[in-house]
Amino acid sequence: xxxxxxxxxxxxxxxxxxxxxxxxxxxxxxxxxxxxxxxxxxxxxxxxxxxxxxxxxxxxxxxxxxxxxxxxxxxxxxxxxxxxxxxxxxxxxxxxxxxxxxxxxxxxxxxxxxxxxxxxxxxxxxxxxxxxxxxxxxxxxxxxxxxxxxxxxxxxxxxxxxxxxxxxxxxxxxxxxxxxxxxxxxxxxxxxxxxxxxxxxxxxxxxxxxxxxxxxxxxxxxxxxxxxxxxxxxxxxxxxxxxxxxxxxxxxxxxxxxxxxxxxxxxxxxxxxxxxxxxxxxxxxxxxxxxxxxxxxxxxxxxxxxxxxxxxxxxxxxxxxxxxxxxxxxxxxxxxxxxxxxxxxxxxxxxxxxxxxxxxxxxxxxxxxxxxxxxxxxxxxxxxxxxxxxxxxxxxxxxxxxxxxxxxxxxxxxxxxxxxxxxxxxxxxxxx
Numbered sequence: 479x480x481x482x483x484x485x486x487x488x489x490x491x492x493x494x495x496x497x498x499x500x501x502x503x504x505x506x507x508x509x510x511x512x513x514x515x516x517x518x519x520x521x522x523x524x525x526x527x528x529x530x531x532x533x534x535x536x537x538x539x540x541x542x543x544x545x546x547x548x549x550x551x552x553x554x555x556x557x558x559x560x561x562x563x564x565x566x567x568x569x570x571x572x573x574x575x576x577x578x579x580x581x582x583x584x585x586x587x588x589x590x591x592x593x594x595x596x597x598x599x600x601x602x603x604x605x606x607x608x609x610x611x612x613x614x615x616x617x618x619x620x621x622x623x624x625x626x627x628x629x630x631x632x633x634x635x636x637x638x639x640x641x642x643x644x645x646x647x648x649x650x651x652x653x654x655x656x657x658x659x660x661x662x663x664x665x666x667x668x669x670x671x672x673x674x675x676x677x678x679x680x681x682x683x684x685x686x687x688x689x690x691x692x693x694x695x696x697x698x699x700x701x702x703x704x705x706x707x708x709x710x711x712x713x714x715x716x717x718x719x720x721x722x723x724x725x726x727x728x729x730x731x732x733x734x735x736x737x738x739x740x741x742x743x744x745x746x747x748x749x750x751x752x753x754x755x756x757x758x759x760x761x762x763x764x765x766x767x768x769x770x771x772x773x774x775x776x777x778x779x780x781x782x783x784x785x786x787x788x789x790x791x792x793x794x795x796x797x798x799x800x801x802x803x804x805x806x807x808x809x810x811x812x813x814x815x816x817x818x819x820x821x822x823x824x825x826x827x828x829x830x831x832x833x834x835x836x837x838x839x840x841x842x843x844x845x846x847x848x849x850x851x852x853x854x855x856x857x858x859x860x861x862x863x864x865x866x867x868x869x870x871x872x873x874x875x876x877x878x879x880x881x882x883x884x885x886x887x888x889x890x891x892x893x894x895x896x897x898x899x900x901x902x903x904x905x906x907x908x909x910x
Contacts (some may be wrong), residue, residue, distance in 0.1 A: 491548045494523040496698035496772055498883045499554060516603055517556045520775065520828070520882040524701040526551040527805045533627075534790040538723045540649065540692045542568030542792070543792055557882065559585070560829040573864070578829060581628055584779035584843040584858075587831050588624055593608070598758070603650055603898050604693070610729055616647035617839075617900040623906065624757075626842055628646055635761040638907040640738035641752065646716060646738050647901040650693050650763075657838045680698040685891040694770055696881035696895060700804040702844070703901075704756060704876065705789065706742050706852065708800035709845040710748055716903055717744035721796050743905055747847070753906040756844035761836065764896045768833035770879045772894040776842060782826060783807065786878075797897040804878050825879070834888060835842030837842075842877050844901065849875025 499519045503690040525532070526549040535543045563577045564587070579586050595617045601608050617854050622643045630635055698801060704712065720727035747754040750813075762769045792799040807824045831840060850858035852875045881895075 484700060485890055491545045491550070493542070493545060494550050494552070494699055496523070496696075496881065496883045497521040497552060498888070499885055512835065514874055515801055516562060517558045517733050518830075518832075518884050518886045520555055520557050520884065522555050522775075522828070522880055522882060524553050525549055525803045526805050527808055529788045529803070529805065531791065532803055533793065535793045538795060540723075548803065551805060555826070555828050557640065557828040557830050557884070560831050561827075567878040577777075578778070579628055580624065580841055580843050581775075581873050582780065584827075584874035585776045585829075585879075586841050588620060588839050588841060590837050590839070591724060594620065595882055596643045599765065599836075603896075606725065608900070609648060609900075610725060611652075611899075612902060614648075617645045617902055618643045620759060620839060621757050621902045621904060639754070641743060641905045641907045642739070642740050643904050644716070645759075645900050645902045648898060650893055650896075650898050651696050652693050652896045653696055653895070670896045674748075684767075696774075696897070698772065698881045700777075700880045701740075701790070702787070702802040702876045702878045703758065703847040705787075705800040705802060709756065709847070709852075711737070712799075713744055713747060713754055713903060715797070721794075722866065723794060723796075739903060739905070746908065747905050751848075752907055753848050753909065755846045755904045757902050757904060758842040758844050759900045759902065760840040760842060760897060761838070761899075762895070762897050763836060764840065764868075765836050767893040768835045768883070768889045769895050769897070770833070770889075771895050772883050772888060773830050773832060773834065773895070774840065774897075775828050776840075776880060776883050777878040778827040778829060779843070779858045779877050780872075781824070782825075782851075782878055783824070784851055785856075786826075800876070830882075830884075832884065842879060843874055844876055846875050849873045851875040 515871070529547065529549045532545055532546050534546040539544075550906060557653055560578055561670050577586070582687075597612060597616050598663045600615050618852060621659055622640055625640055629639075633827075713726075715721065719736055720730055720738070730736070730738065743752065746752045760774060782804075787802040788805060790801050792801070803861050831838070834840065846852060850872050858874045
């Protein structure tokens with residue numbers, strides 16, 4: 479990891495732009511492509527270690543205002559090709575390590591089933607109602623299948639079974655500036671006829687279409703999606719009537735349901751009687767092209783530490799959310815050091831799956847209540863009380879991630895990335 483020129487100062491700051499690595503740091507550009515290579519070079523938008531707390535305001539459409547408190551520290555890193563850990567067509571080049579998994583590393587790649595393929599290929603992902611009504615079910619099945627499969631094949635086999643999986647929110651992103659804009663929903667009229675407790679009012683006036691969301695740019699900054707405070711708070715929110723900017727609000731009102739999750743089950747999870755997790759289902763929605771501009775990369779959770787995390791507060795109309803921005807490991811973040819890094823220097827290990835297609839989904843763990851850092855450890859990987867009880871290895875809490883420019887595949891003529899990410903809440907059965 480090499481720190482480039484870091485932005486200094488305080489007060490308001492702009493969101494960072496993704497940068498292409500210097501020409502002398504790029505890959506050799508051979509025709510074999512990134513699928514056959516072990517790694518690519520990228521500039522990741524970390525924050526400086528001097529950064530303390532960052533904040534912004536987010537409107538009902540999901541757009542953010544300027545940032546306060548961010549000091550950017552763009553850093554040159556190597557991003558390894560995670561496909562080489564999977565075998566398959568690259569079996570002869572397969573890394574000796576096992577493939578990336580949700581439990582150990584915080585992310586893993588899954589291919590579509592024929593059933594799911596038939597479902598989402600007929601969905602217009604710019605239609606928020608179709609996404610909520612149809613695609614959410616596909617994501618819930620995928621997350622459930624992935625967790626059950628991992629439980630059967632890992633040392634965590636004594637973990638209780640899943641009690642429920644609930645998709646509750648999503649973002650649509652595009653790197654095409656012309657595509658960034660409004661998403662419309664025909665359900666919102668019912669939303670406008672609802673009381674604060676989520677019950678329908680007697681007002682039957684309905685409008686045909688109301689703007690409710692934004693197609694957003696890819697997030698080209700190093701971040702994690704939940705904190706030790708915001709994860710349990712978000713789970714608690716899902717046991718209450720939905721708030722104004724919750725995408726499930728119209729659907730719940732139409733179905734006369736009070737909340738996405740059962741309040742008793744949620745309370746038991748918050749009391750530590752059940753394990754809970756948030757998992758993001760990330761997928762390209764471009765049926766014609768693989769993802770090239772820009773792809774998504776993840777940090778192996780076992781290589782991150784609490785010391786790397788900086789609080790980011792998001793002020794909504796009716797609540798305050800939190801996630802983490804990230805600084806490089808302190809031992810390798812100083813640009814003034816003239817000596818070569820020692821072999822014992824702690825670094826973040828970055829991975830990505832080049833050329834992802836619509837036939838694949840990347841599952842990213844956003845929070846796990848029994849992960850190492852969630853249970854108070856300095857980092858993931860070390861065993862905690864839950865691991866000892868169930869005979870499992872150290873579990874990841876979340877994966878840190880970012881979009882980035884891959885110089886080996888990102889060209890001016892490369893098609894823009896179009897993707898969707900769906901957040902799912904998972905609650906396990908009681909841990910007896």
